[in-house]
Amino acid sequence: MDLLTANDRAGEYPRSYYAEHATPLPPFAPAQGALSCEVCVIGGGFTGLSAALHLAERGYDVILVEAQRLGFGASGRNGGQVGMGQRLDQDTLEGMVGQTAARALWDMALESVALTRELAQTHAPEAGFKPGIIHAAHKAKYVADAHAYAEKLARDYNYDQIRPLDQAQLQELLNSPAYYGGDIDMGAGHLDPLRYALGLARAVQAAGVRIYEGSRVTSLTTSDPAIVKTENAVITARFVALGCNGYLGNLAPAVAARVMPINNYIAATRPLTESERANVMPSDHAVADTKFVVNYFRFSPDNRLLFGGTESYGYRFPADIAGKVRRPMAQIFPQLADINLTHAWGGTLGISFNRMPHFARLAGNILSASGYSGHGVAMGTLGGKLLAEAISGQAERFDLMAQVPTPAFPGGASLRWPLLVAAMLWFSLRDRL
Template sequence: MSAVFSSRSGQDHVASWYADSVPAQPLRAPLAGELDTDVCVLGAGYTGLSAALSLAERGFRVVVLEAQRVGWGASGRNGGQAIVGYGCEVDTLEALVGADDARHLFDFSREGMALLRHRLQRYQIDCDWRDGHASVPIRPRQERTLRAGMIELAERYDYPLQWWDRQQLREQLDSPRYSGAMFDAASGHLHPLAYAQGLARAAEQQGVVILEQSPVLQLIRGPRPQLRTAHGTVSADHVVIAGNALLQGIAPELEARIMPVGTYIGATPVLGAERARGLIHNDMAVADVSWALDYFRLSADHRLLFGGRASYSALPPPGLRGVMTRRMHQVFPQLADVAMEQVWGGYVDITRNRAPDWGRLTPNVYYAQGFSGHGVAATGLAGAVLAEAIAGQNERIDVFERIPHRRFPGGRLLRTPLLVAAMSWYKLRDVLW
């Protein structure tokens, strides 16, 4: 698993079912020499590509610098679940910014989901989109919390969801583990790497220049900021920082507000259409609501894709394939004869409050980070919000900038051990309550 977390320049995608199931893409040229453009974007994941596409649709000249390949980080390795909302609940947003802005933020997230669906259709991005997402409780406390949240979303946010009791859930999900489900028909799931590659093609169709194998070494701030690599420099009127968990010294004040967290997913062998649909009849995505959560869905070729086992120490857990297989068997005992065929992972970035951290580092340097495991849909929104601000429309970015964010305690040396200790408490709470 060590290659999963490598950040050396020039690597192709890490080994995964995602990488194996899409056509190989020609390597784009790296940066060589001096370039001048309207906007330079650091990072060719969902955030950077979405920002580049939104800007190009508005007529801006855009250059994207990517240290590895398009979608090399979390955008090409994640669980593929596209969910309305953010990494925190609406009551957290209300506590941070008040009820009015919390409502604005939630409505923005719904627009982000609509934008995702629009782009899949407009640019003919084939990424195996499927409708439907279920949040499932294991313990009575979790069910009470889900039900209360569902009522709040319906009554105060005009966002109706469905509650399925155990019997209704078992008609769609053949697992004895869960007591019910909060079902969201507006959310869904997709093939992460195919989506990233589709966004890149769409951006290039609009004139965006994407340069791979071009790790940024330095951000030079000023009236016309620059991004420097070992082999060239891009000067621009505006810069967008979209490195998320992989910034590595480019903007220390941003890095201090996020924590890279290792997360993992695996794929079974092909189960066949009948056996796969016997597990999840309606082909929805599913996630439980524990701190150490499990999430799963079916692939287009009838595998079970099963994720979980986050590592807050940023080190891959020992015996990962066996651990993931045992967790899968807890959810689906009928797969006792099936083991994970592949397991992979990578970093996501979390904030202390799990709320999104988007805004302006300087008047001409913009950023979006802190998706906290909910970035598939929210990154498209982030790109649109940043593009609006660069074009002079600040209404939405101003709302996001009102969300307060604090550094992780402990600095570089101690912040990871402190987070490990805190997460151990939440995992214990999942077991005891």
């Protein structure tokens, strides 16, 4: 199934709250004819835009090709949470790669948030970066784990931005019967993801990058120079940087075996009155809970609750996205069970088997970064910078990310979907027990 068109119209942003309130760039023409460059970046999301920007700032001649519109995919549709840390916690990473490498991964995660905040403030102030993510425990037994982890980060990583919360303290920030406590991380934050992506796109354009939209890549030939073919163009490039994530398709089979697409959904309520908002979440922080199928939410600048996280088991979006999202929202906020939902949309992201991003050098001059597993606002931004570093000859940090194990899905690309469905059904059941 062609995920670029299965759920969306060619050349159009989805009918999301973000798209309705953003100011898109005028469309860029598709790539035509014979073109050449030093670096061809494939994919116009956070990773591709960041890579193109950092490469252009280093003086490279860059072409960026995007099959749809810049920020069209997960980068312009997600919950906007700029999470701290890697997708796996530091305890797990220490066991996986050792103390030294785990510390380096933590330092890169810190940088990813700082970089995202800096780029947003410089190029997309309208994205409205705000600090604070609440991690809400949906089971009482998870509260002690959250508090112990905050203590570990303070003790072992000198990170003092997380404050533990008991149930009463959480209730002051989040009026829901569904949670038992947790923590709040003021080093993390949230923003409007599409406005951020479009701000990066304007910076990329101003830096002199040649941008082509509506330019689906049909083949990638490993050679020196590499050959990138679209429907109407042939691009020769010394280097190629792939930032395709859930929309990779069959372009790079070695990546597809380790990164697979899944869909996620968000709905927006009508604007709440100040009293209604105070009865839901008086704080202006984002929230993510401890379920395997994570519920995540935050308020928009005009007081709409943007609530997301439900899953589906098929590549097509469900007919009634709003109804699907309303069910978990009503469980967490019974006071909003009947509220009007003005927007509801889906998006396709890329996940890896163990949820760590997959960085890979597919050939000496072809590199890929993807599989952020719902943690891609900050790490996708940093991923683009690491691609630029590696292409310019400073590959140590890219190579460290590439050395983190990201196993192939059992059965490879052909069998990964039914196996994932079985796993997701099991974890969804576990969440409910």
